[in-house]
Amino acid sequence: MRPSFRAALGNALLLIISVGATYLVASFVIFRFLLPHLSFNLHPHFPDIAEVFAQTSKAGTVPRDYIALLGDSYAEGQGDGLIAAGGDRARFVHSAHVLHGLTRRDVVNLGLGGAGSVQAMVRQPARILMGDCFLYPRLDPPRRIFVYFYEGNDLEENGYIAGRVAAEGAVTRETIARYVGDHYGTPPKFRCFTDLGETTFKMAHFLITNADTFEALRKPSTRNNVFSGGTPHAAPALQKPPAEMEAGAREAALTVFDVSLEWLRRNFSAAVTLVYVPSPAAIYRPAEPSVDVYTRWPVNEVRAMPAADIYAASQRTCEQIRALALARGARFLDMRPALRAAAATTVIHGPQDWNHFNATGYRVLGETLARSIDEEQSTDCRDWHQPRAVLPSPGGGGSTRTQ
Numbered sequence: 001m002r003p004s005f006r007a008a009l010g011n012a013l014l015l016i017i018s019v020g021a022t023y024l025v026a027s028f029v030i031f032r033f034l035l036p037h038l039s040f041n042l043h044p045h046f047p048d049i050a051e052v053f054a055q056t057s058k059a060g061t062v063p064r065d066y067i068a069l070l071g072d073s074y075a076e077g078q079g080d081g082l083i084a085a086g087g088d089r090a091r092f093v094h095s096a097h098v099l100h101g102l103t104r105r106d107v108v109n110l111g112l113g114g115a116g117s118v119q120a121m122v123r124q125p126a127r128i129l130m131g132d133c134f135l136y137p138r139l140d141p142p143r144r145i146f147v148y149f150y151e152g153n154d155l156e157e158n159g160y161i162a163g164r165v166a167a168e169g170a171v172t173r174e175t176i177a178r179y180v181g182d183h184y185g186t187p188p189k190f191r192c193f194t195d196l197g198e199t200t201f202k203m204a205h206f207l208i209t210n211a212d213t214f215e216a217l218r219k220p221s222t223r224n225n226v227f228s229g230g231t232p233h234a235a236p237a238l239q240k241p242p243a244e245m246e247a248g249a250r251e252a253a254l255t256v257f258d259v260s261l262e263w264l265r266r267n268f269s270a271a272v273t274l275v276y277v278p279s280p281a282a283i284y285r286p287a288e289p290s291v292d293v294y295t296r297w298p299v300n301e302v303r304a305m306p307a308a309d310i311y312a313a314s315q316r317t318c319e320q321i322r323a324l325a326l327a328r329g330a331r332f333l334d335m336r337p338a339l340r341a342a343a344a345t346t347v348i349h350g351p352q353d354w355n356h357f358n359a360t361g362y363r364v365l366g367e368t369l370a371r372s373i374d375e376e377q378s379t380d381c382r383d384w385h386q387p388r389a390v391l392p393s394p395g396g397g398g399s400t401r402t403q
Contacts, residue, residue, distance in 0.1 A: 048110075049128045049136055057096040058106035062137045066106035067373075068129075068270070069096055070120045071148030072157075074277050075111025079349075079356030093359060098366025103373055108142065116157025117260040121147060123184040125264060131187030145264070145272045146369060147330075151317050152239035152279035152355070155253040159245075162252035171252055177259045185263060219302050221292035226284035228347045237302045238281040239355050240293040243313035254320055261328045274325035275369065276381070278336045280354055281305075282314035283343045311384055318381035325378075332378040338368045340384075 053061050069075045077094025100107040110124045129141060165171050165179045225232035242250065265272060281291050290304040318334055325332045339361065342348050348361030357365065 057100040063106040063108050065143045066108050067144045068142035069109045069146050071111045072115040073113040075148045079353050080358040094362040095366035102370035117257040118161050121260040121264040142270045145270045148275050150277045151241045155242045158253035158256035161256045223292045225287035232287045237292045239279045240281040240310050241313035241317050258324045273331040276334045281310045315383045334379045334381050337382050
């Protein structure tokens with residue numbers, strides 16, 4: 001080997017080692033020490049586990065004896081509160097903050113926008129709670145877990161998993177469980193070496209594309225007016241329960257839910273509560289017999305659907321999810337009575353984002369969970385024909401409680 005070549009090779013190796021060492025040191029300093037002091041506007045670009053330590057619904061950087069919220073964008077707190085805060089997560093409040101404020105317990109949000117049951121109950125816990133990485137402080141398992149099931153699209157999201165399984169063969173409980181475990185049930189092996197690069201890429205991608213979210217695709221409606229506080233309020237097309245799913249597709253989607261909940265119960269000893277979150281179309285009383293609803297989310301094809309069919313689909317889905325939750329030893333809470341009671345007096349969605357709660361809606365959700373935090377009893381699925389008495393909320397605040 002010629003001396004010049006050996007020198008060049010040595011210099012190249014030295015450069016690689018130097019860059020690698022600098023990268024690892026920078027990762028350690030940023031994620032271990034600087035993370036709590038960085039701008040909240042940067043949080044959406046953080047890796048999922050890093051974002052947990054930066055959340056403000058806990059007493060310190062590292063949560064202790066905490067409650068974990070699992071689910072989709074409702075667990076994340078998306079909605080008008082985040083829009084009004086201009087994306088600044090230091091200035092907006094959702095159910096995690098309400099729950100933390102009322103119970104004084106640390107609350108960690110593991111929600112993922114667009115998540116179905118697998119992403120909510122398997123992917124996020126596996127990536128965040130089961131992985132071990134020297135970049136971050138040790139994160140103990142949660143003491144209690146609230147799983148938000150959103151009737152508006154969770155079963156449709158589960159259909160994606162069923163479709164992936166179908167592409168590989170027969171769709172059975174065994175094949176679904178194997179696919180979920182293989183593709184979502186293990187933490188990333190090299191995340192300690194990739195998290196800083198992932199963060200840099202996400203920030204660059206956002207700056208370059210400034211991609212629109214699904215909010216930009218949502219469609220207005222000339223038909224929809226919902227009653228709240230005794231007056232009609234104009235609303236756009238609304239998300240609905242899965243009223244149009246064929247029997248086979250529904251059964252597969254429910255099996256995906258059940259497999260995901262079984263995985264969660266098997267891997268974590270924390271008490272699990274399944275929180276049933278209704279879609280906007282199932283919460284309000286409309287001014288007309290039919291409601292303009294999305295039929296293919298997020299493509300947003302819209303058609304009119306009788307309100308009676310919407311309520312029936314909500315009740316059917318609630319009963320199916322409740323039965324599966326109880327069979328897995330999870331507690332079940334139907335949020336429809338509390339949210340419907342609140343919506344009867346004030347609008348709890350919008351005015352911009354009608355597919356998520358506004359600050360009032362998230363406060364009702366958080367207050368309802370806080371009141372029952374130490375209870376073990378499950379609720380029934382109460383339809384419109386099973387009204388509950390509306391009582392003032394303890395401490396005021398304009399929300400309601402039911403009994």
